[in-house]
Amino acid sequence: MREITLSKAVNEAIAEEMRRDPTIFLIGEDVAEAGTPFKVLSGLVEEFGTERIIDTPISEPGFMGLAVGAAMTGSRPIVDLMFGDFLFLVMDQLCNQAAKTHYMSGGKLSVPLVLRTNLGATRRSAAQHSQSLHALVAHIPGLKVALPSSAYEAKGLMKTAIRDNSPVVIFEDKLMYNDKAPVPEEEYYIPFGEANVLREGKDITLVATSSMVQVAQAAAETLATEGISAEVIDPRTIVPLDEKTILDSVRKTSRAIVIDEGHQSYGITGEIAARISEKAFYHLDAPVLRMGAMDVPVPFSPALEDLTVPTAEGVAQAARRLVRQEVSDAA
Amino acid sequence: MAKATKRKTNTEDYLRMYRQMVRIRSFEDNANQLYLSAKMPGLTHMYSGEEAVAVGICEALTDDDKITSTHRGHGHCVAKGAEFKQMFCELLGKVEGYCRGKGGSMHIADQSHGNLGANAIVGGSMGIATGAALSARRLGRDDVTVCFFGDGATAQGLWYEVMNMAALWKLPVIYACENNGYSEYTKTDEIAAGSLTARAEAFGIESFEVDGQDVLAVNELAQRLVARARKGEGPFFIELKTYRYHGHHVGDINRDYYRSKDEETIWKEQRDPIINFGKWLVGEGVASDAELEEIREAVKKDAADAVEYALAADYPDVGEVDMHVYAPNDAA
Numbered sequence: 001m002r003e004i005t006l007s008k009a010v011n012e013a014i015a016e017e018m019r020r021d022p023t024i025f026l027i028g029e030d031v032a033e034a035g036t037p038f039k040v041l042s043g044l045v046e047e048f049g050t051e052r053i054i055d056t057p058i059s060e061p062g063f064m065g066l067a068v069g070a071a072m073t074g075s076r077p078i079v080d081l082m083f084g085d086f087l088f089l090v091m092d093q094l095c096n097q098a099a100k101t102h103y104m105s106g107g108k109l110s111v112p113l114v115l116r117t118n119l120g121a122t123r124r125s126a127a128q129h130s131q132s133l134h135a136l137v138a139h140i141p142g143l144k145v146a147l148p149s150s151a152y153e154a155k156g157l158m159k160t161a162i163r164d165n166s167p168v169v170i171f172e173d174k175l176m177y178n179d180k181a182p183v184p185e186e187e188y189y190i191p192f193g194e195a196n197v198l199r200e201g202k203d204i205t206l207v208a209t210s211s212m213v214q215v216a217q218a219a220a221e222t223l224a225t226e227g228i229s230a231e232v233i234d235p236r237t238i239v240p241l242d243e244k245t246i247l248d249s250v251r252k253t254s255r256a257i258v259i260d261e262g263h264q265s266y267g268i269t270g271e272i273a274a275r276i277s278e279k280a281f282y283h284l285d286a287p288v289l290r291m292g293a294m295d296v297p298v299p300f301s302p303a304l305e306d307l308t309v310p311t312a313e314g315v316a317q318a319a320r321r322l323v324r325q326e327v328s329d330a331a
Numbered sequence: 332m333a334k335a336t337k338r339k340t341n342t343e344d345y346l347r348m349y350r351q352m353v354r355i356r357s358f359e360d361n362a363n364q365l366y367l368s369a370k371m372p373g374l375t376h377m378y379s380g381e382e383a384v385a386v387g388i389c390e391a392l393t394d395d396d397k398i399t400s401t402h403r404g405h406g407h408c409v410a411k412g413a414e415f416k417q418m419f420c421e422l423l424g425k426v427e428g429y430c431r432g433k434g435g436s437m438h439i440a441d442q443s444h445g446n447l448g449a450n451a452i453v454g455g456s457m458g459i460a461t462g463a464a465l466s467a468r469r470l471g472r473d474d475v476t477v478c479f480f481g482d483g484a485t486a487q488g489l490w491y492e493v494m495n496m497a498a499l500w501k502l503p504v505i506y507a508c509e510n511n512g513y514s515e516y517t518k519t520d521e522i523a524a525g526s527l528t529a530r531a532e533a534f535g536i537e538s539f540e541v542d543g544q545d546v547l548a549v550n551e552l553a554q555r556l557v558a559r560a561r562k563g564e565g566p567f568f569i570e571l572k573t574y575r576y577h578g579h580h581v582g583d584i585n586r587d588y589y590r591s592k593d594e595e596t597i598w599k600e601q602r603d604p605i606i607n608f609g610k611w612l613v614g615e616g617v618a619s620d621a622e623l624e625e626i627r628e629a630v631k632k633d634a635a636d637a638v639e640y641a642l643a644a645d646y647p648d649v650g651e652v653d654m655h656v657y658a659p660n661d662a663a
Contacts, residue, residue: 059495061458062461065461069459069476070469092455096452107654108443163660
């Protein structure tokens with residue numbers, strides 16, 4: 001099978017859907033000729049023109065609001081938010097307007113839009129261009145949240161997102177744009193709410209999202225050489241969440257670590273760990289561990305920044321402690 | 332700045348405008364009573380006094396044209412074609428309400444007549460209205476969107492962002508600022524520097540001021556601008572000078588600290604849009620006092636019947652609480 005970059009996969013997904021459905025347009029800053037700073041959208045304006053690939057002023061709340069209104073009136077906009085950190089600028093339009101319109105109207109209006117943005121630290125971009133803020137939007141009922149972990153996932157999830165009739169926020173890992181993976185030429189979709197079991201195991205379950213899937217996979221490789229068999233699960237979407245696949249795995253392995261690049265406190269890791277504890281408590285042999293980003297603004301200096309995100313060695317170390325029963329109440 | 336001038340339309344249009352204004356006033360009088368008698372959950376914001384704005388503008392629109400409304404949205408809802416029964420049901424949280432009781436007063440909208448919703452975030456619908464206009468243009472439709480908001484909302488940054496894009500892309504949107512002189516509990520003079528029309532003009536948007544108590548003046552201007560917006564000559568901005576008879580909301584009763592009773596009396600007695608339009612209709616021989624009285628009585632009865640119906644109507648089944656969080660997708 002051919003291999004393409006995550007960037008190319010996203011580009012293909014959008015182009016295929018735009019060819020199929022003329023009501024789709026894409027709007028954001030420097031999305032047309034510039035093709036975004038990451039060049040993910042290069043070539044789209046040549047095919048679809050500036051009426052469908054729309055460059056805006058630097059007005060995030062403004063173009064987010066436009067997309068909500070357009071989605072309510074027959075269009076299917078894709079909003080390009082250059083950095084995930086800019087979510088804070090669009091929160092009213094996304095969380096008070098887009099997320100609630102279908103419910104507040106008793107199901108009469110709907111907002112079929114996709115907000116594509118990114119996450120991920122260690123790009124030496126400091127505290128306002130490095131955050132992983134998906135927990136913020138996952139907290140708001142009415143929004144769906146997808147976290148692709150490879151080029152294959154990025155294409156399949158983007159195509160499903162564009163066809164969904166509810167607002168979907170999709171976070172791409174900005175450090176993975178140039179990572180290649182096998183992606184079929186044929187059209188395919190990845191349904192929401194169906195986790196992917198990347199590796200089967202019997203001693204411990206590693207639930208990992210987005211950028212942390214590679215970290216969990218690498219940890220599992222290391223653990224395998226030590227005789228510890230780790231199962232790696234990528235939920236793909238955190239809203240909706242495929243609880244069953246995660247719980248079935250934990251009932252089998254009796255141990256779990258949840259790894260995600262959002263801040264550890266009040267985040268995705270805590271949510272998934274709590275569900276495991278609530279619903280698989282009597283199958284557990286050890287406390288469920290959370291491994292998120294450190295609760296500090298992301299620092300600039302490489303010497304500091306690298307300390308803030310989970311690493312494969314850190315995950316492997318934590319897994320060893322769990323499997324060897326070294327984790328007590330004080331863990 | 333262009334000046335609005337009066338132009339005669341036909342008798343049927345005049346009487347419909349009169350009736351629609353009376354319907355808004357009647358709806359609000361009943362809503363206020365429901366609040367005061369503790370029969371309505373929550374609070375509501377009265378549109379009384381501003382009827383000529385909603386009616387003058389919405390009478391210039393078709394069902395395909397869109398509006399976005401505000402927390403003070405009952406007037407827009409009535410004027411854009413809603414029925415009392417579903418409106419009172421919504422106000423009381425009943426399942427037959429326009430939003431199945433999930434929106435209430437601050438989100439009330441008859442979506443089938445192009446009302447994209449009342450919004451409880453001040454200025455929150457400015458992007459939605461502008462996006463609806465972008466959508467219409469992109470999809471080759473000729474509908475126009477009117478974005479209603481108050482003077483208070485002109486302090487929100489979102490307005491400047493979307494006006495900029497609307498002007499750059501010549502979108503068919505009309506920003507209609509209902510300047511009732513008060514931003515919640517604060518005089519507008521204390522929150523707005525310079526002139527509002529100058530702000531829109533700074534983006535190259537043609538701007539107009541009109542007496543928001545004069546339904547004919549409002550309607551004449553709206554017809555002209557809607558026709559022009561339909562032809563791609565938009566966007567436009569209108570500042571409509573009007574007055575809010577009640578407080579910020581129904582519970583804002585003792586308001587001497589921010590505005591005087593004398594001021595309220597002057598507006599109610601000398602500048603009431605319904606009384607003055609009624610006088611004009613009689614003066615021009617369009618209708619007699621008795622005919623207008625008949626309209627008022629008929630509306631009053633409609634409202635009373637709708638209130639009675641809504642009070643007896645069913646609440647949503649508890650199973651509805653988690654319905655409509657996500658829109659259904661087509662079967663795969």
